[in-house]
Amino acid sequence: MPLGPDSTERIARARGDLRMGVPVVVGGLVIAAAETLTPERLAALRGLGDAVLAITARRAATLKARPYDGDIARLRLPADVGPGWVQAVADPADDLQNPLLGPFVSLRDGDAAPHRAAIGLAKSARLLPAVLAVGIADPAGLASAQGLTLVTLAEAAAALVDETHLAEVVSARVPLAVSSSTRLHVFRPADGSEEHYAVEIGTPARGAPVLARLHSACFTGDLLGSLKCDCGAQLNAALAQMGAEGAGVLLYLNQEGRGIGLANKMRAYSLQDQGFDTVEANHRLGFEDDERDFRLGAAILREMGFSAVRLMTNNPAKIEMMRANGIDVVGRVPLKVGHTAENARYLATKAEKSGHLL
Ligand SMILES: Nc1nc2c(ncn2[C@@H]2O[C@H](COP(=O)(O)OP(=O)(O)OP(=O)(O)O)[C@@H](O)[C@H]2O)c(=O)[nH]1
Numbered sequence: 001m002p003l004g005p006d007s008t009e010r011i012a013r014a015r016g017d018l019r020m021g022v023p024v025v026v027g028g029l030v031i032a033a034a035e036t037l038t039p040e041r042l043a044a045l046r047g048l049g050d051a052v053l054a055i056t057a058r059r060a061a062t063l064k065a066r067p068y069d070g071d072i073a074r075l076r077l078p079a080d081v082g083p084g085w086v087q088a089v090a091d092p093a094d095d096l097q098n099p100l101l102g103p104f105v106s107l108r109d110g111d112a113a114p115h116r117a118a119i120g121l122a123k124s125a126r127l128l129p130a131v132l133a134v135g136i137a138d139p140a141g142l143a144s145a146q147g148l149t150l151v152t153l154a155e156a157a158a159a160l161v162d163e164t165h166l167a168e169v170v171s172a173r174v175p176l177a178v179s180s181s182t183r184l185h186v187f188r189p190a191d192g193s194e195e196h197y198a199v200e201i202g203t204p205a206r207g208a209p210v211l212a213r214l215h216s217a218c219f220t221g222d223l224l225g226s227l228k229c230d231c232g233a234q235l236n237a238a239l240a241q242m243g244a245e246g247a248g249v250l251l252y253l254n255q256e257g258r259g260i261g262l263a264n265k266m267r268a269y270s271l272q273d274q275g276f277d278t279v280e281a282n283h284r285l286g287f288e289d290d291e292r293d294f295r296l297g298a299a300i301l302r303e304m305g306f307s308a309v310r311l312m313t314n315n316p317a318k319i320e321m322m323r324a325n326g327i328d329v330v331g332r333v334p335l336k337v338g339h340t341a342e343n344a345r346y347l348a349t350k351a352e353k354s355g356h357l358l
């Protein structure tokens with residue numbers, strides 16, 4: 001079927017559908033993201049059979065629900081609840097005011113693999129990791145009758161561990177204050193996910209270690225100059241050092257909020273205003289501490305012809321991830337800038353819980 005979408009393209013569609021609130025068929029389930037569930041969709045899903053709400057074990061721990069499926073839990077959807085209940089289970093915003101959502105009944109029997117793949121899809125769509133799921137007997141029949149995107153379990157599971165294929169779309173000169181000899185390269189993943197950028201300063205030799213920074217997008221810090229993190233200061237300091245040395249490459253990876261997306265990062269900020277630290281906030285939302293995929297950075301460096309770097313970072317995990325993905329990290333260049341009274345606790349938490357070097 002050369003005209004129709006292949007599995008990668010159907011997965012990309014599935015992410016878009018989930019964001020819009022349109023159900024998707026994954027394996028033997030029809031699923032909808034908790035965050036975008038409407039009363040009409042909930043009623044239609046209930047009409048197909050018994051519904052469960054799949055959440056991560058992280059979220060289950062906060063809710064005191066039992067996770068019998070390892071890293072996820074499947075909660076039976078009570079008969080008398082509406083989308084408000086589903087959203088309150090998914091979203092910790094009102095946990096402290098609203099502690100009486102349970103008791104929850106977690107399923108033990110049956111196969112949780114499609115639910116796990118569904119949560120992975122919701123995460124990759126930058127939605128809260130919670131999905132409503134109903135088992136169906138004829139997935140292909142339902143998908144074709146209702147015009148729903150259909151992905152098999154194998155396709156969904158493979159998409160989550162797929163090697164990263166990125167292609168350079170274009171590059172052009174963008175003179176910067178730190179160096180007039182700068183080119184911006186745009187890289188596009190084959191899976192329809194977000195584009196990433198490389199800022200190349202000077203013409204670094206491909207055969208020698210390049211001064212490099214893997215910078216994760218931070219709208220609040222990079223653009224607004226937020227005092228809550230050190231990102232904006234790190235971005236500017238890294239570019240300034242590359243300009244001063246006359247050569248370097250800064251990858252700007254669109255993995256906002258350590259890979260959870262800006263909406264979820266703002267949910268995390270809101271929890272931090274309730275007293276939780278940056279790691280606890282991610283966990284209460286159902287995410288791991290860090291959901292970034294650093295294979296992207298290694299893939300872009302390779303695509304540009306670099307195989308060895310002097311990495312500007314305070315994060316030892318980034319060094320390990322680069323090495324694990326075939327990039328030789330010959331040295332670490334510390335980047336200690338942007339410390340403010342507002343981000344002191346954030347930086348201390350990263351040092352204590354995530355192993356950052358202060
Ligand atoms: N989820 C979440 N993300 C945050 C928070 N504060 C900042 N971020 C994100 O954290 C990321 C910081 O990225 P980096 O500065 O590249 O990475 P790092 O792990 O701190 O390591 P180095 O800066 O290299 O030492 C950006 O994507 C920010 O948007 C927070 O409280 N919660």
Ligand SMILES: [Zn+2]
Pocket residue numbers: 218220221222229230231232
């Ligand atoms: Zn930041």
